[in-house]
Amino acid sequence: MNNFSQQQQKIRSAASRLLADGTVRFVIGWAPTRFAERTTVLFAHTEAEAQALVWNAHCTAALGKYLLDHRLADYAVGIVARGCESRMINRLLTDHQIWRERVYILGAPCPGMDAERCAGCRERAPVVWDELLWDADGMPETGGRQDAAPTNLDEATIADVGAGLALPAVGAACSRPLDTDTSLRSRFFRAEAVEGLSAAEKFSYWDEVYAKCIRCYACRQACPVCSCRACYVDMDRQGFQGKQHSAADNRVFGVTRAFHVADRCVECGECERVCPMGLPILGQTQKLIKEIEALTGEAYVQGMDAEEENFLGAFDLDDKDDFL
Amino acid sequence: MDVANRTNTAAGGEPKILAFCCNWCTYTGADLAGLNRMKYPANVRVVRVPCSGRVNPQFILRAFARGADGVVVCGCHPGDCHYATGNFFTRRRFMLMRGLLEFNGIDPRRFHARWISGSEAAKFRDFVSEVCAIVKGLGHE
Incomplete structure (x- = not known):
């Protein structure tokens, strides 16, 4: 915990500095909520807001997708990036969704968060950064983009939205048990849990999952791979899947989504985190990556x-x- | 999959098999089978696609969701694709899709692919007959 508070201080001071010298318009990080075991996402526009940034084991939200809201921006955005966020950023760069020079990455090697899916994570250190906030084991202290010179823009007049955020008191109890078992596990733990079942058991397992799905498309919304500007599920006309709520149509959506992201998935697990029904949908994408590795015989990490x-x-x- | 608007596959009925055939090879091959008066099961419904690479994985999901008992994807032999490389992409996609369907509890024996050229009418006949027999053996889900 001591580590966390030292690192939190580093995040705050780096964010304050970037905001003070106008390098970025805002910094994306985490803020406390009124539940001790929850954090929320904070877009810190002022130095005072930067002092509200937190860093603890409950920073489970991955921040990368928020960059997509600023893909046409003419200002730079700062972001705290762990392994998952840095892979999301690379994903968005590969897909030509964002400009590298418009993102200032504060690399934050991750000790592992309090979430089940983080326990299967194998790539916790950021792979791309402008500034590495602290050292990770076996990780060089410098790297990433050396020619940083972030675009400093005339429009960097940042509106002061108030003296910091009026954040609710931290420490209130939350009765909902979050992922409690966070012991280290295999990379494809969700997929492996299902693989052992018989065909009929698998079918009814997924039937149960997709019967609960409410097709809110939060998984698509949160996914850094789902960067299409128009998605087939939003079409007015009935296309590949019916609009009605049925397990079969939900399943078509779920499998389609998984296959659509199959070879580009960065395994951040956001789809599962944002699912309001708590469905273990990460298994589908894990299975696809596992299949790709089996077919190519090589490690496949996006x-x-x-x-x-x-x-x-x-x-x-x-x-x-x-x-054949 | 259990979907309300399935019509003609009552229990014990004939299975429905959907065959996606590429316009340049397999569809022509199937056409040749017809011209030669070859017999193959009427369970097979042929859908002509410009290339086997056109077969979106959603087509397959949609087919299964709407009551198909088997799905077949056919295209030109590797190297013969009218669009030069379409079927190479199909090949990867098929291998991955088969794994995913199996993971979702759909028997991979319901999902097949073959390279069939425009002159291989007999191969088309043999292949669809074989798939039909397999799917019949599996029964209806």
Whole structure:
């Protein structure tokens, strides 16, 4: 915990500095809520707001997707980035969704958060950054973009929205048990839990999952891979799936979503975090990545650099076709 | 999958098999099978697609969700694609899709792919007959 508070101080002072010298218009980080075991996302526009940024084991929200709201911005945005956020940023860069020079990345090697999906995480240190806030084991202290020179813009007149945020008192009890078991587990733990079942059991398992799905599309909304400006699920006309609430149509959506992100998934687990029904949908994407690794015989981790090739966007003349 | 508007596959009925055939090879092959008066099961419904690469994974999900008992994707042999590389992408997509369907509890024996050229009418006939027999053996889900 001591580590967390020292690191929190580093985040605050770095954010204050960036805001003070006009490097960025705001810094994306976390803020406390009235529940001790929850944090929320904070867009700190002022130095006072930067002092409200927190860093603790409950910073479970991944921040990368918020950059997409500023993809046409003519100002720079600061972001606290752990392993997952940095892979999300690489993902968005690969997909030409954001400009590198408009993002100032504060690298924050992650000790692992209090969430089940974080326990399967293998890439906790950021892979891209402008400034590394603290050292991670085996990680060089410098790196990332050296020629930083972030675009400092004339419009960096930041509106002062008040003397800091009026944040509710921290420490109130929350009775909802969050992910309690956070012991380290395998990378594909969700998928492996289902793989052992028989075909009929798998079918009814997913039926149960998708019967609960309310198709709010939060998983799509939170996903850094889902950057299409128009999505088929928003179409007025009935397309691939019916509009009615049925397990079968929900399943079509769920499997489609998984396949759509299959080879680009950065395994941040946001889809599962934002699901209001608490559905274990990470299993679908984990399974696909596992399949890709089995087919290619190589490790497949997305978001490690901004120039990578996707499995489904390429081919090899010697690809397996054992279906013949 | 259990969907209300399934019409003609009552228990014990004939299975429905949907075949996505590429315009340039397999569809022509199926056409040739017809011209040669070859017999193959009427369970197969052929959908002509410009290329096997056109087969969106959603087509397959949609087919299963709407009551198809089997889905078949056919295209040109590797290297013969009219669009040069379409079927190479299909190949990767198919391999991945099969794994995902299996993970979702859909028997992978309901989902097949073959490379069938425009002259391989007999291969088309044999293949769809074989798939039909397999799917019949699996029964209706």
